[in-house]
Amino acid sequence: MLLGPSLAVSAVLFALGVAGVLLRRNAIVIFMCVELMLNAVNLTFVALAQQLGIAGQIFVFFVMAVAAAEAGVGLAIMLAIYRHRHTVNLQDINLLKG
């Protein structure tokens, strides 16, 4: 596997994730974009592990575990919000302002 194309794909995926978080309103979509960024990082880990040793591959499993836990908590929060407000549009959820 070539290093250059792998890192390029990873950078593109990460940029897409950032753009999604910045531009989208729907909390679910933003959540998915965060996952996208995490996976872009995972890809970087795997690609670089070929040259720098096994540690990068092991780290990927940690990231996956954290992402899974995050998905569980995050989706639960969103469900709770939806029950209260009947929306997951972040523009409508702005009670905490100065």
Place this chain on the structure above:
Amino acid sequence: MPALPLSLLWVVPALPLVGFVVNGTLALTRPAAKRAVSIVGVGTLVLAFAAAALAVAELARQHPTAPLVFRYWEWIPAGDLQVAFALQLDQLAAVMILVVTGVGALIHGFSVGYMHEEPGYARYFAYLNLFVFFMLILVLGANFPVMFVGWEGVGLCSYLLIGFWFNEQVNADAGKKAFIVNRIGDFGFLVAMFLIFTRFGTLDFATVFAKAPAAFLPGGAVVTAITLFLFLGCTGKSAQIPLYIWLPDAMQGPTPVSALIHAATMVTAGVYLVARCGVLFALSPLGSAVVAGVGALTALFAATIALKQWDIKRVLAYSTVSQLGYMFVGVGTGAYAAGMFHLVTHAFFKALLFLGSGSVIHAIHHAYHATHTHEDAQDMRNMGGLARYMPWTAALMWIATLAIAGIPPLSGFFSKDEILGAAFAEGTVRPVWYVFWAMGIAAALLTAFYMTRLMLYTFHGPNRTGEREREHLHEAPPVMTGPLVVLGVLTVMGGALNVPDLFGGNAFLEHWLEPVTSLAQRLHPAVEVAHATEWALVAGAVLIAALGIVGAFRLLKPEALVPARLAPPQTGLARFLWKKWYVDELYDAIIVRPVMWLSREVFWKIVDQRIVDGLLVNGTAAASRALGWLGSRLQTGEVGVYVVLFVIGVLAVVGAVVR
């Protein structure tokens, strides 16, 4: 009896301090314990007088040529400034402590009778004891700061006692006036101290006076500035032009206070200061000329006002101002012995006059009180013919009147004559002193006149107190007349203290003070005049005094007076003098009102309200509120905005790290 060590000198001021503490405690806890208060108040003073007499006897045995200094503890050890709490005893301080404790003890005794029915009896004696303590610190201090503590302390007690009956606005105002006017003088004292410190690096009397002749050229600018600032302090404390205005108002206090503080002791502190710093004044011809000139002017000016006052205590107050002027003529001329001599004799006869007037006021007040009449118990138009009711007081006050007028052989004759003689002799070298001498002679004429007027209106002619009141008039109790008799004896005999060679005396006080004054006398030798001239001066002075007394008898008609409430308003020159040359009004217009206007219109309405309150206080609050508003705009509650800011932040950090 074994001689006590003089290092026990601290006992002298400590005794009245103990009296203050005990009486102060009693005033707070048992104000009705008048017996205990009297015993403590008078007892500590009598003991202090005994201690002072012992100390002076020991000093007389040793008769050292330099002051005996006792350092008790380091008070202000601050870098170059090393000030010890130190007392010193020399011949000059010895004279003062005897007068302060002696006359003080007599007046404390008189107060027992005078203040007997006063609810604030314990408070009164506490203040009076405290005053004596501070006065002793003032005269015994061995350096300028210790003296200054006493100087301020007596000012405080003066304030407290003038406003003793503070329930009445006029009394509280009088106390405030005394305090504020004295602050102006204290400013001068402080500046003089700073100048002395920058020049000598120390504030100890002994070092400063020993180094002064070498450190200063005669008539130099710095020494002249020091003497003038010191004298500014004296004009405040000793009621000289231009700061004399507080003393007549100070008569609002109880009469024994007027006798002790505002006639015999505190107001002479300025004279004592000039005598103490005689070396500095001898080095500054301008400084000493200002002292003598202001003294002579004050002597004459105050005497003119005393001519037309109706309040018996006001006459005596202006008389005190005038006599203090004489003392300054003496010390300003370099005749320190003469100045101090007049200080002592004046303490005797003026204390006697004040206590006598207190006895009169006491009697009139009681008469009006008995008949529930509201009349002025101090107005001489409500008196008259009192010699029939109070023969002791009348006789003793006549003695004091003749003494202050300068009739031989009473004490005032010798002391006043010596001052005028010294001023005339100085005139042969520096002619401006002839002017001072002439003003002194004119003041002597007026003094004899207004004092005789006071006696005639108070004690002679028909009584004007009132028909029903008359039967309540009576002589004061023995506890009050006793001190009067002692002071009367001192008034008669006091002249023996310093009978000059001219009359075959040995000038005791002058020789006694020689160790203190010798250095100043070497720098500024006294001028001698021929005996024939001196005899002529004496004869002239006595003639002037007699003229004043006889003139008053011929010109004044006590029979023509009417009681104060019926009296027509005064007109012309009499009104001008009665209104005290409108000096209070003048000061009000040129100082008090502009200061009030400046405070109200500028400092209050602009500086305080606009700048401090508006700009600084409210401005700070408004600025933080504006910043808070800006910050709160960032808290939109929209997660999207936070994320954008977050990304910008991350990019900034990454950019900074990578670069």
